Amino acid sequence: MNLMKNTCRAAAAALTVPVLLFTAACGSDDGKSSAGEPVAKVDGKPGAQPKITVPKGAKPADKAVTKTLTEGKGATVKKGDLVRLDWSAQSMKGQNLGSSWMRQPGAKPGGPRAQIVSEVTDQAQQQQLPPKVLAAVAGQKVGSRFEVEGTAKELVGPRLNPQLGIKPQDGLVWVIDVVGAKKLDKKAKAEGKQAAPESGMPEVTAADEKAAKITVPKGEQPPKDLKQQVLIKGKGPEVKAGDGLIAQYTGVKWEDGKKFDSSWDHGGATAFQIGAGQVVQGWDKALVGKHVGDRVEIVIPPKLAYAGNPQSGLDKNTLVFSVDIVGTV
Structure with a gap:
């Protein structure tokens, strides 16, 4: 059973990210750019929805490219930490793949936007981010904005949904804001004297x-x-x-x-x-x-x-x- 509701947004529908699909992490541990420079231009500051512009005819690198756009002043995220993230994604052809700034059906006006809360790992745990994108959070600082680019084949792999018209060689761009992070203690529990159950309560x-x-x-x-x-x-x-x-x-x-x-x-x-x-x-x-x-x-x-x-x-x-x-x- 999964407590999470079906919150798959456009990116999940487009990419059909499967469990245990990806095996290798991308991004350097120091948060600097890797495998060359990205081709997309990203405007906007962390906390605001980014504007992603890709030059006409631009081609993605064969390997995933990670670049810090704005370095935060918070703690450095480590693999295994829990993080809360804003995200926005599109193909290099301009196709929108979803964003945490998109208002979800049934969301309360003025309420918090639906963000990603996840353990930083290179294994698939949730459906908005491919594991290579999630793994790239390690090494970033809280408050940072960074970008990950690559081909659909490199970032998503063989489970790419062909119905969306995205081909394996097409380029994809993710922009991630690291909103918060905390070390995870999996054995933590509430401590103290427990009250007796009220009448009718289990x-x-x-x-x-x-x-x-x-x-x-x-x-x-x-x-x-x-x-x-x-x-x-x-x-x-x-x-x-x-x-x-x-x-x-x-x-x-x-x-x-x-x-x-x-x-x-x-x-x-x-x-x-x-x-x-x-x-x-x-x-x-x-x-x-x-x-x-x-x-x-x-x-x-x-x-x-x-x-x-x-x-x-x-x-x-x-x-x-x-x-x-x-x-x-």
């Missing part, structure tokens, strides 16, 4: 480096509305809409009490953008405004979870989560 029993045990009250009907309780009160910063939320979580179905997912099943703490329509509505509603260090129990009715999405296998279920908020990025 009981949560945490375990060391294992999925929490969540016991649903016998004979109780699931609530029709969102319910939540802070079980451990943290002392960290408040979680704001648009933050990358770093969490340790376990989820079970109210109807049978069976676990359907846990971050511990995937190696430990993971991150999602919160309050921007990137996760189920119940998470957005319950976790914005909480604090780093909190352990929060959430009971989410289908209408705020996966109702209308039968492919999830959870469209008729009320979901119960125990969520440890262990950081933000």
Whole structure:
């Protein structure tokens, strides 16, 4: 099960980035340009949507080219860090491949834009960035803007979607802003005395480096509305809409009490953008405004979870989560 909603934008639809497709990282660890100079011109400062202009007849290099356009003043990103990124992409023929500045369907007016929150790796984990582009974040500083160019064959590989009319030899351009970064502690969890469950709420029993045990009250009907309780009160910063939320979580179905997912099943703490329509509505509603260090129990009715999405296998279920908020990025 994946907490992330189907947030594939134009780039994902165009490129069909597959899991474990790419094997080699690109970009130098010092954040300087690699494999020559890019041909595209990029106007605009970090934080604003870039304007990408490619000279007529320009050809991409055979190998990926990475260049820092604006160097930030923050910490240097390392492989394995969690990052929050803005991005914009197009083909060298001018075809738009998507952008975090594009307003997503159903997004709240004036709300945070949907950004990428991901671990820096050379393996495919999300669908907006090819792994070679994501790997190039390593070596950049927080606040930086950089560019990655290359052929579709070099950056995307054999799973390029031919229906978009992009050929393997066509050039692609990504512009990335490094908004934030944080070292990832996959074993992190909420610490402190846990409160007893309120009346009608399931009981949560945490375990060391294992999925929490969540016991649903016998004979109780699931609530029709969102319910939540802070079980451990943290002392960290408040979680704001648009933050990358770093969490340790376990989820079970109210109807049978069976676990359907846990971050511990995937190696430990993971991150999602919160309050921007990137996760189920119940998470957005319950976790914005909480604090780093909190352990929060959430009971989410289908209408705020996966109702209308039968492919999830959870469209008729009320979901119960125990969520440890262990950081933000």
